[in-house]
Amino acid sequence: MSTSKHLKQVKRQLYRNLISAYKGWWQWHKIVKAKGVEGNTAVILLPDRNRETNHLALLYLDAMLKSRKFRNAVLLTHDPAVKKAAALFSKNILRVVNFSRKKAEHLMQFYCLYEFDKRFMVASLDEPNGRNGSALVGKRGTTVEEIFVIGVYRVYPFNRPEAPAYTGDDPDVKTFLEGRPA
Numbered sequence: 632m633s634t635s636k637h638l639k640q641v642k643r644q645l646y647r648n649l650i651s652a653y654k655g656w657w658q659w660h661k662i663v664k665a666k667g668v669e670g671n672t673a674v675i676l677l678p679d680r681n682r683e684t685n686h687l688a689l690l691y692l693d694a695m696l697k698s699r700k701f702r703n704a705v706l707l708t709h710d711p712a713v714k715k716a717a718a719l720f721s722k723n724i725l726r727v728v729n730f731s732r733k734k735a736e737h738l739m740q741f742y743c744l745y746e747f748d749k750r751f752m753v754a755s756l757d758e759p760n761g762r763n764g765s766a767l768v769g770k771r772g773t774t775v776e777e778i779f780v781i782g783v784y785r786v787y788p789f790n791r792p793e794a795p796a797y798t799g800d801d802p803d804v805k806t807f808l809e810g811r812p813a
Contacts (some may be wrong), residue, residue, distance in 0.1 A: 715804050
């Protein structure tokens with residue numbers, strides 16, 4: 632491939648990333664202008680349907696809010712199980728927003744530019760692009776839970792809270808509360 636053709640591809644990708652980051656900026660401003668999203672409200676993006684990390688995000692939510700001095704949280708997700716089970720985990724959830732994967736990608740692209748707001752967190756080991764927490768799993772006995780709680784939520788030391796009790800009959804919620812993949 633010629634150098635000029637390669638340079639054209641790089642420019643095209645940079646342009647796409649810039650447009651995506653702008654769309655992410657727009658999404659962010661729509662979120663923070665919403666009622667109740669103040670300076671002491673965490674905004675947590677659950678970018679995929681990874682049940683294990685989404686379960687950990689909800690399980691340790693209150694510990695993270697306390698340690699980082701937030702009053703409540705807004706969750707952004709497209710995982711239906713999170714939407715169903717979130718209220719069981721914490722009374723500090725202001726709302727759960729249905730947030731498409733495409734919107735999540737735009738918001739993460741904006742986040743890749745710089746840390747634009749201390750309230751924003753991406754509840755994932757491997758996203759946004761460049762994060763590679765999964766590579767640490769198993770190193771010196773490190774678990775997904777430890778990497779998530781310490782690396783993503785920055786809660787240390789941590790004690791595993793009990794998963795909430797559920798007496799309903801929704802199989803998605805039961806599976807989610809067990810922390811197992813769907």
